[in-house]
Amino acid sequence: MLKKEDNEKLCLIGPETPMGQVFRRYWIPALLSEELSEPDGAPVKVRLLGEDLVAFRDTNGTVGLMDAYCPHRRAHLFWGRNEECGLRCVYHGWKFDTTGQCVDTPNEPATSDFKHSVKLTSYPTWEKAGIIWTYMGPKELQPDYPDYEWLRTPDNYRHVSKTYEHCNWLQALEGGIDTSHSSFAHNNNIADKNALRSRSTAPKLEVVKTPYGFKYAGIRDLKEDGNYIRGYQFIMPAQQMRGAMTRWTDGKREEFPSIAGHLWVPIDDSNVWVFNFIYSADVEIPFTKEFVLDHETAFGRGSEDVLPGYRLKRNASNDFLIDREVQRTQTFTGIAGINTQDYALQETMEQPFCDRTKEKLGTADTAIIAARQMLLEAIRDVEAGKMPRGSDPSTSRSVRGCDRFLPKGVDWKEGLMEDMSAKF
Template identity: 80%
Template sequence: MSHSIKAKGEMDMLRKEDNERLCRVGPGEPMNELFRRYWIPAVLSEELPAPDSPPVKVRLLSEDLIAFRDTNGNVGLMDAYCPHRRAHLFWGRNEECGLRCVYHGWKFDTTGQCVDTPNEPKTSEFKHSVKLKAYPTYEKAGIVWTYMGPPEEQPGYPDYEWMRAPENYRNVSKTFEACNWLQALEGGIDTSHSSFAHNNDIADKNALRTRATAPKLEVVKTDYGFKYAGIRDLKDDGNYVRAYQFIMPAQQMRGAMVKWKDGKTEEFPSIAGHLWVPIDDAHVWVYNFIYSADVNIPFTPEFVEKHETDFGRGKADMLPGYKLVRNPGNDYLIDREVQRTKTFTGIAGINTQDYALQETMELPFCDRTREKLGTADTAIIAARQLLLEATRVVEAGNTPRGANPETHNNVRGCDRFLPKGVDWKEGLVEDMTAKF
């Protein structure tokens, strides 16, 4: 059922206690418990490139973990500290289907089970009683996923359309962002800012989002979150509609189908989006994906590299640890002359422009009681409502929206022109349905 959501000014102001309820992700916090009801990305597959490759430090939901790929290629994700004397397992030897602590030689398999205690007598059965906390993993589409919640509540494996697309039809990357996860997500689901922060050619007055800078937002709640559209009135050219999906708890999916060049539209068949995975209260991993919207058009390496570079994630833009060269320490290398003459921000990279704004808000949590929300913030209001609702659903012992992958495995975003008078909820049904 369509559910209209509108900003109402101070009535939509986020109370301090609700803001912290949404932002805090430490042990026992409501949002920590909510994220544990979903499969979430743990690491990229490329971080564990081969059997017995070096282990990787992982921090999720304020918890320190270690990931490793064993001799058989299976991935383990478990407590980062050896249960013997709490040495960090990052220093461990990855060998013969287990990770061996270098302090006293205790060895653990991918389930966290201790399989060897060489500093104990050979007759000892002690090892059988020792087991590290470990989480199940699932590897697909270049990502190692994990489920960190109650075993009895474990949902089916994630199955988004972009995960089903063949390897040469998609690209997945990852970036580190130094702000709380909600601050980052809300930037991602905000559609009107693209007319400003991402205006990279201020001289082009024909650009779609320059011609109409105040899109009308419409939100429809669903079993998995909500779908929404930014509708831009282009007068005689009809309506330019950018339709999104918000999949609980932290995924945005959008179309990138239409571009405007020299007064004409060009087809660009792709769909892109992000998943935000909290590291702790002040940091977040952003997983970025793009995939072809057309089963007949695979990506070329040149296209992928250009896309990543345009978004500020090209090879020359990255530091070790998936961190950006342009960061708060160097003011994102802002060029005021470029800002004056060429682009709205003077900052290179579409995502880098977002990070500059999000990482330099009030930290660790913005004072949302001082916000003045308008109609352009409808999707943000809806996300806050659903996330608060979901934390209470979990507290009541029930299943939150979107935990079942069957509710969202056939959705996609899109960009399209629609004639005046055509409702996007009807006119874009086919375009918002998966093809892979």
């Protein structure tokens, strides 16, 4: 369990908080490229790390991300006109370019140079792999762009999406790096006693610290069939990568080696954006539209499952449409969608965040304990003026997750070395 003060340090992410300062040392996803699909299109409200922002794509295609409120009279710039390389406030016509610089104050005298002294807080952006990234920390400490393997894959080898989750970011992250819960929460065929995670429900966890975070393995003993091992990567401050040995086709699982994962980006202390990605593990096998549709549907993110604003139709207001008869006869939870099952559990924990002083952790929580220790280490590093672990993108460019069977007696750190190394 955590001390109360450490729990608060990890959960609170506002601009002046210790964890908020840690997040501001990394490039993080701000929104999907599809949200700003065309130049001079409608601006978008963005809330990140407790700050209200507005994003827009200007006439040249450059993305601006800046304070949501006009510095004149604090009107919200979401109502603004996106025109001629700038966002113009509709209250009095003040106009700002993508750097936040005011370039026009038409309600002031034509001879006035007042506009030159007015600038909004703005954050740099970078667009890659269907995501608009931002860096919200000190300019002089800005690191190089991320270079994860999934960012380097061709577009038809990769799919990204995002969903809104109503809970503290740490609850979501810890659910993602927990491996043993898949034998229970994600058991979608309780009658199949031969399923891998049903045959061994108590995986042994091993964690190895790295310059970017840590890699870890969930080792399941399948007796005469050897060990089934899922190899994970935890990349600071809030990314998980894992192997995805199977694909979904018409609701059925087929072998199709791929790597999947999530990035958790705090909206504020009580809400989080979950950016989801999956990419082919094989440089010779691109994705098909059918695969992407089947995958997203299986995880509860299909086109029929998501409301405007990337919110799930199955949510706490309707008890995630739990079906108790399905729970009794077919699946462990009675809730459809793998990630929806996660959200049901994570969103209905204590609010605004869990009281971790009351927890009783076991060996199955090894990765969660390691992540907390590493995040607290990052807080101490930033407070000491150091760059936190993983902020150098070169440390994580060559890693990936994997699923594999290994013979008994083969150490996963050796046996999976090649499979956990980037190929793109």
